[in-house]
Amino acid sequence: MKAIQFAGPGGPEQIAEVDIPTPEPGAGQIAITVRYAGLNFAEVLARRGAPGYAPGWPYVPGMEVGGEVAALGAGVAGFEVGDQVVAFTVGGGGLAETVVTEAGLAARVPDKLELERAVAVPLTWTTAVALVQNTHITAADRVLVTGATGGVGDALAAVLSLRAPRSLVGATSPNSASVLADGYRRAVRDAGFAAAAREANDGELFDVVLESIGGDVAAASFGVLAPRGRFVSYGAAAGQPDPAAPSFGDLRRNNWTTSGFSISNLARGDAGAAGELIAAVFALVEGGLTLPAPRVVGWDQAIEAHIAQAEGRSPGKTVVAVRG
Ligand SMILES: NC(=O)c1ccc[n+]([C@@H]2O[C@H](COP(=O)([O-])OP(=O)(O)OC[C@H]3O[C@@H](n4cnc5c(N)ncnc54)[C@H](OP(=O)(O)O)[C@@H]3O)[C@@H](O)[C@H]2O)c1
Numbered sequence: 272m273k274a275i276q277f278a279g280p281g282g283p284e285q286i287a288e289v290d291i292p293t294p295e296p297g298a299g300q301i302a303i304t305v306r307y308a309g310l311n312f313a314e315v316l317a318r319r320g321a322p323g324y325a326p327g328w329p330y331v332p333g334m335e336v337g338g339e340v341a342a343l344g345a346g347v348a349g350f351e352v353g354d355q356v357v358a359f360t361v362g363g364g365g366l367a368e369t370v371v372t373e374a375g376l377a378a379r380v381p382d383k384l385e386l387e388r389a390v391a392v393p394l395t396w397t398t399a400v401a402l403v404q405n406t407h408i409t410a411a412d413r414v415l416v417t418g419a420t421g422g423v424g425d426a427l428a429a430v431l432s433l434r435a436p437r438s439l440v441g442a443t444s445p446n447s448a449s450v451l452a453d454g455y456r457r458a459v460r461d462a463g464f465a466a467a468a469r470e471a472n473d474g475e476l477f478d479v480v481l482e483s484i485g486g487d488v489a490a491a492s493f494g495v496l497a498p499r500g501r502f503v504s505y506g507a508a509a510g511q512p513d514p515a516a517p518s519f520g521d522l523r524r525n526n527w528t529t530s531g532f533s534i535s536n537l538a539r540g541d542a543g544a545a546g547e548l549i550a551a552v553f554a555l556v557e558g559g560l561t562l563p564a565p566r567v568v569g570w571d572q573a574i575e576a577h578i579a580q581a582e583g584r585s586p587g588k589t590v591v592a593v594r595g
Pocket of ligand 1: 310311312313316394395398418419420421422423424442443444445446447448449483484504505506507508509510532533534535580581583585587588
């Protein structure tokens, strides 16, 4: 079968289309005929060799897919061959004609939802829902999202709109290729980021910071966190070393809560918990949440779309039509 493969850690020279054997499901797994595969920043980090992303080399990227169940492994209940499903392919492999995943990380797609929209549910939308749930955001909160564009940024705007926070500020790089989703007030993420974020928030501090840039931006975020504030680190897109965390003394002085979130590490340790998040997103869709249509590119554009995402030229969520 055809697949996109990273030969090893490095630059775009590591990427190629290859022909590899079609995988067979083991016990507790299903094989999926892939129609669509979502592109995620995690694949950029994997290719660059960031620790914890690619489990080994060569690596076939693709962590969220939509398609039909092609085969069931031993002991799998709840699916039939031909079911239309999405899945969180946490070990990669989704940018291929067939992928194998743990059955617990797959879910049937609700009838009314188009597959090309649903494909971003298992990783992107679950992350947004988990971040909002874990920080218990209410209408009283002033919220800052430091990486507000792209797949997760767009999903956060939609999920947060259901909680109607008092304010929502989204940071973008000065020349971001993406359009900021409705609901965000914009703050430019440059050297003056903290001041810009606060200015966009009518001069006030933030009750919640959802942080995915890392390094200097993560450090600066504590300068705009209000007493009793909640801070979550869920990414490090800038590729800078993590800054020193606040001391226990700082936490006590400010009544701050700091935490981290990784949907991949959650899924690796507890597929059921990740599966519950997929179900939670579908429940929101059932209740009226609209998942925006992603940008769909054909298989021939998949490598270029991944490179564009790595270079910050990618406008929002991109999905590859693997058989298109
Ligand atoms: N912890 C989790 O469970 C989890 C799950 C999904 C994603 N994530 C993280 O969430 C972030 C967004 O992921 P995504 O898949 O939605 O990505 P995406 O659609 O490609 O969006 C990329 C985001 O990262 C920013 N960015 C890209 N390159 C950057 C760089 N070199 N320096 C600083 N910022 C950069 C972009 O900001 P501008 O547009 O403003 O330039 C944009 O906000 C990533 O950090 C990813 O690792 C975490």
